[in-house]
Amino acid sequence: MKNISEEKGFKKIYEGKAKILYFYGNDESRLVTYFKDDATAFNGQKKGTIMKKGEFNNAISSSLFKLLKSKGIDSHFIENLSEREMLVHHLKMFPVEFVVRNFTAGSLAKKMGVEEGVKLLSPVVELYFKSDELGDPMINETYVKAFDLGETKDVEEAKKIALNINEILKDFFDKNGLLLVDYKLEFGILNGKVLLADEITPDTMRLWDKITLEKVDKDRFRRDLGGVEEAYKRVYDITSNI
Ligand SMILES: Nc1ncnc2c1ncn2[C@@H]1O[C@H](COP(=O)(O)OP(=O)(O)OP(=O)(O)O)[C@@H](O)[C@H]1O
Ligand SMILES: [Mg+2]
Structure with missing residues (x-):
């Protein structure tokens, strides 16, 4: 390798x-x-x-x-x-994960007591504190200043960027036969500017086939559905035309 x-x-x-x-x-x-x-x-x-x-x-x-x-x-x-x-x-990372959702799935479906795959009337943005020991607990903007996780304005900026990204990625995957159900982003600071970091992959997104609603992401591994490599390959093929 x-x-x-x-x-x-x-x-x-x-x-x-x-x-x-x-x-x-x-x-x-x-x-x-x-x-x-x-x-x-x-x-x-x-x-x-x-x-x-x-x-x-x-x-x-x-x-x-x-x-x-x-x-x-x-x-x-x-x-x-x-x-x-x-x-x-190399950025100074916020210890925060930003999750954007367009359809119910996973913990959101469970929390709100609805089935998976319900289209949300507007996108949901969630913040999680990055901590393996604590299991990445959900937080909100008021925690940022209170626990010194970053500047409030920077986190607000990151949230705004996360929603702009949503429009671009939703449209891109839609044109390629996939629904962007939800995804996780991380941000950091370079020379005072908020920048997108980490990765955007089938590890960090939920993508469903538009027609069959088949999962084309890491949920195939999480839920032992088989066809895991094929799912990653499908997203790879779509994005290799960019
Ligand atoms: N540009 C960057 N500068 C500094 N750190 C970064 C940058 N991009 C990503 N990271 C950090 O690098 C690590 C990537 O490793 P990986 O995705 O394997 O971590 P992980 O196992 O998901 O664990 P965790 O995210 O909890 O540290 C993450 O901690 C992420 O926040
Ligand atoms: Mg990671």
């Missing part, structure tokens, strides 16, 4: 569930994110691997960052270094 960062002896600074982060040589203002095949679900309780997921996700995320850039939304993305490695700007 080709890993330029390991070959060049780049310093590993973090290994997460889906990616490894390295400094870009001596340049600590940039990072290499290496996409792994490892898959986890239910806060790490379920573990497995999805063949070629790292390659698919690196390509999918890069293409979507490029699409967003062409519509005026900047991200940490600089360029691809290899099939599994992406060069990005």
Whole structure:
């Protein structure tokens, strides 16, 4: 498995569930994110691997960052270094996940006592505090200042960007036969500017076939539905035309 960062002896600074982060040589203002095949679900309780997921996700995320850039939304993305490695700007991350939803699914369906797949009258945005120990609890904007998680204005800006992204991605996937049910974004700061970071992949989105409502994302792994690699490949094929 080709890993330029390991070959060049780049310093590993973090290994997460889906990616490894390295400094870009001596340049600590940039990072290499290496996409792994490892898959986890239910806060790490379920573990497995999805063949070629790292390659698919690196390509999918890069293409979507490029699409967003062409519509005026900047991200940490600089360029691809290899099939599994992406060069990005090193940001000061908000310890917050932004989830945007267009249809009910997962925890929202459960919480509101409705079935999955109900179209929401307007998008829902949820904030979660990134903490594996606490199981990523849901928070809201008032927690941001109270617990020093970032500047309130920056988090508001991130939320606004997350909703702009929704219009672009919803439209893109719709044109390619998929419903964008929900997704998770992460943001950070570079030179005072809020930038989209991390990844946008079938690990972090729910996508359903428009006609059959078949799942085309990590839920196939979470729920043991089979056809996991094929689902990632389908999203890869769609985004490779960007
Ligand atoms: N441009 C960036 N600068 C700094 N950190 C980043 C950047 N983009 C993503 N990250 C961070 O890199 C890590 C990516 O690793 P991965 O997705 O494997 O993490 P994870 O296992 O989901 O765990 P967690 O997100 O809880 O740390 C995340 O912590 C993410 O917040
Ligand atoms: Mg992650």
